Amino acid sequence: MSLSPVINIAGSISxxxxxxxxxxxxxxxxxxxxxxxxxxxxxxxxxxVLAILTILHRAFVSPISGFFSRLWRPVGKRVDRHxxxxxxxxxxxxxxxxxxxxxxxxxxxxxxxxxxxxxxTETFVSVTTGWWTFLSNMFTxxxxxxxxxxxxxxxxxxxxxxxxxxxxxxxxxxxxISVCVAYPIxxxxxxxxxxxxxxxxxxYTAVWLFFPAIIFGFFLMIFLYGPFLSYTGDSxxxxxxxxxxIQWFDANGGPPSWIGxxxxxxxxxxxxxxxxxxxxxxxxxxxxxMKVMLEAICIAASYVALFLRFARNATVEATKAExxxxxxxxxxxxxxxxxxxxxxxxxxLYIFTIGNTFGTFIVIQSTVEFIFDSHGALYLLLxxxxxxxxxxxLQSEQALLIVIIFLxxxxxxxxxxxxxxxxxxxxxxxxxxxxxxxx
Amino acid sequence: MMGKxxxxxxxxxxxxxxxxxxxxxxxxLGIYVLIGLAAWAYYRGGLSYLTPDLGVxxxxxxPVPPTLxxxxxxxxxxxxxQTGGLGFSVAEGLVKGTPWDLMLFAGILVPTTLxxxxxxxxxxxxxxxxxxxxMTVTDVVLSIPPFVVALLVFVVILPGIxxxxxxxxxxxSMVLINWAPYARLSRAKAKTIAAKPFxxxxxxxxxxxxxxxxxxxxxxxxxxxxxQVPITLSNLIILxxxxxxxxxxxxxxxxxxxxxxxSTYFPEWTWILVNGMLGWHVSFSSNAxxxxxxxxxWIFVFGLxxxxxxDGLEDFLSPQSGSQTH
Numbered sequence: 130m131s132l133s134p135v136i137n138i139a140g141s142i143s144x145x146x147x148x149x150x151x152x153x154x155x156x157x158x159x160x161x162x163x164x165x166x167x168x169x170x171x172x173x174x175x176x177x178v179l180a181i182l183t184i185l186h187r188a189f190v191s192p193i194s195g196f197f198s199r200l201w202r203p204v205g206k207r208v209d210r211h212x213x214x215x216x217x218x219x220x221x222x223x224x225x226x227x228x229x230x231x232x233x234x235x236x237x238x239x240x241x242x243x244x245x246x247x248x249x250t251e252t253f254v255s256v257t258t259g260w261w262t263f264l265s266n267m268f269t270x271x272x273x274x275x276x277x278x279x280x281x282x283x284x285x286x287x288x289x290x291x292x293x294x295x296x297x298x299x300x301x302x303x304x305x306i307s308v309c310v311a312y313p314i315x316x317x318x319x320x321x322x323x324x325x326x327x328x329x330x331x332x333y334t335a336v337w338l339f340f341p342a343i344i345f346g347f348f349l350m351i352f353l354y355g356p357f358l359s360y361t362g363d364s365x366x367x368x369x370x371x372x373x374x375i376q377w378f379d380a381n382g383g384p385p386s387w388i389g390x391x392x393x394x395x396x397x398x399x400x401x402x403x404x405x406x407x408x409x410x411x412x413x414x415x416x417x418x419m420k421v422m423l424e425a426i427c428i429a430a431s432y433v434a435l436f437l438r439f440a441r442n443a444t445v446e447a448t449k450a451e452x453x454x455x456x457x458x459x460x461x462x463x464x465x466x467x468x469x470x471x472x473x474x475x476x477x478l479y480i481f482t483i484g485n486t487f488g489t490f491i492v493i494q495s496t497v498e499f500i501f502d503s504h505g506a507l508y509l510l511l512x513x514x515x516x517x518x519x520x521x522x523l524q525s526e527q528a529l530l531i532v533i534i535f536l537x538x539x540x541x542x543x544x545x546x547x548x549x550x551x552x553x554x555x556x557x558x559x560x561x562x563x564x565x566x567x568x
Numbered sequence: 569m570m571g572k573x574x575x576x577x578x579x580x581x582x583x584x585x586x587x588x589x590x591x592x593x594x595x596x597l598g599i600y601v602l603i604g605l606a607a608w609a610y611y612r613g614g615l616s617y618l619t620p621d622l623g624v625x626x627x628x629x630x631p632v633p634p635t636l637x638x639x640x641x642x643x644x645x646x647x648x649x650q651t652g653g654l655g656f657s658v659a660e661g662l663v664k665g666t667p668w669d670l671m672l673f674a675g676i677l678v679p680t681t682l683x684x685x686x687x688x689x690x691x692x693x694x695x696x697x698x699x700x701x702x703m704t705v706t707d708v709v710l711s712i713p714p715f716v717v718a719l720l721v722f723v724v725i726l727p728g729i730x731x732x733x734x735x736x737x738x739x740x741s742m743v744l745i746n747w748a749p750y751a752r753l754s755r756a757k758a759k760t761i762a763a764k765p766f767x768x769x770x771x772x773x774x775x776x777x778x779x780x781x782x783x784x785x786x787x788x789x790x791x792x793x794x795x796q797v798p799i800t801l802s803n804l805i806i807l808x809x810x811x812x813x814x815x816x817x818x819x820x821x822x823x824x825x826x827x828x829x830x831s832t833y834f835p836e837w838t839w840i841l842v843n844g845m846l847g848w849h850v851s852f853s854s855n856a857x858x859x860x861x862x863x864x865x866w867i868f869v870f871g872l873x874x875x876x877x878x879d880g881l882e883d884f885l886s887p888q889s890g891s892q893t894h
Binding site (some may be wrong): 492 | 695720723798805
């Protein structure tokens, strides 16, 4: 009985397959004749290997495959629910197109009918040439040229493209932080209702309602970001809001080639965090990361309060479900009831809430990007809005405002639909509720 | 009958007085209202204009810090506008702004709540085609982010109208933007109320549809709507802070058009807050903390008092109001 402590799993699996493929008698005969030791080892190790494989499968493969199989083939009346979800998604998409048309019409009304003083220029989004032209221009991406700060005009789509990656990067980080904080805290406060944690969550959501992100960001900037800026040599009004400024690089021999000189865009991907690492500029990477994290924390602090305000009641409802009481009566420990059963039940509710509050998330992010002077597309929303505030602004900035609002509307509506459909696929009870509601 | 009604009223008043959340909100809100009334009675004609403090012009680099001694008591002063502008006292600005801000918030929140409530009750109470039509309109309004529409109002509408009409147009546009969530909430409640036996009894007794909706369904649908009021107030404060801040930073101009106000030296809480913030923004070294900390706390406490009042009232008006357990 000498089992080697070092097990070559691949070898075992291949020999296991070999063994399994042969008939039993043959196998026995062969083993005795050729290599009895290896055969015995394989026979003894087979259950161990199978157990390891099962554990690995349970841990890594089945959650993912289970998620997708539930997504596309919900349990129960499979075909019916599948079809109902698709019908629902299609219906929502049609409504979304109508909503988008409505928003564009409002934009057209605002900028064409209300702002009568606006003069026509061919280079920008032609609001003044008629509703139909405006709509088709918006949907076909003919957003005209843009010239801000006396530089050579470039296509608006390209201009927005320079600023978009930063916003995406920041939104992903902020949402990740928010989810990592809000999920356990929301679940625990709903579970221990009326206790200390629940009370503090209620207090937090109440306080943060009147402590908006712009003020919190301002305080963060005073206490952390101001000293940080003076350390890195950046300035609040520089073009390189995100990046280490030109002055910062001057000390190290001039700005590098991977930062665009005019628009502050980075190459090759456009995402500053990735590009700095790609080009091996680790000091720049550190500065960018610090700033993005600071902004993400600022956004998350506001968004978590908003999210918990919406999600708390849903969590309380979910934790009052009958089957949890039945599970407790059967002796399932509270911890597994909370994290496995209730924890899974609230996931669709939370996804739905994220979709529902995504518009507010974008508003929070735009104020934070503005107060930190970031290089993001949502900074452009407030920048173009603010520039347009004075005497109707320039045509170029108004056109930029229209384009950014159009893009934001698409993102918000898409987030709504995706969140609703995913929540429904995960929890078919939602669908029947919606059917009952009749809308 | 009379005696029973009176004892019920006395019981309700006693419940009100013993409701901690509601009483805290009422007292703080009452203090704000008293300050507003006192400012209105004291300043009269000068209420709509910030008078220069100490009779001197202050730059950003020489704001006067607060003196917290008994006399002379001051919350500090700083410049409104860019360097060399009008210097004014923080305390005076906040006190003078109180009646205007209370009127502004009440003027937006009350009509918004009423409009949403009426639309929701009509939709939920009548059902059928009316419900579908009203809720479709509500859904369309809900799908548009209020902040973006408000930005458009500031960019396109407000610059084009006379300065004394700006506050009215601003209030009207805010009401039109914000009523939809109230309709959603009150519709859900009205639907459950309309299915209750006492509504059927009223219909059987011969009450017409309008009477049922507005005498029986509406008073019972008020409570869920109140939870939305602080959220709208919060959005309003965010809007009134962000727009002037963004406008001044991008345009480098101090114009009344950046807020809803009729003139640049009009006392308004968020305008004072933003000016305090920008004093820091212009140069890091002139850190006049009283320019933003004190106005922020002033607005923050007001917001919390409204939150306490609305949450308490919601609890007080709901049927099981005796218990304060959460």
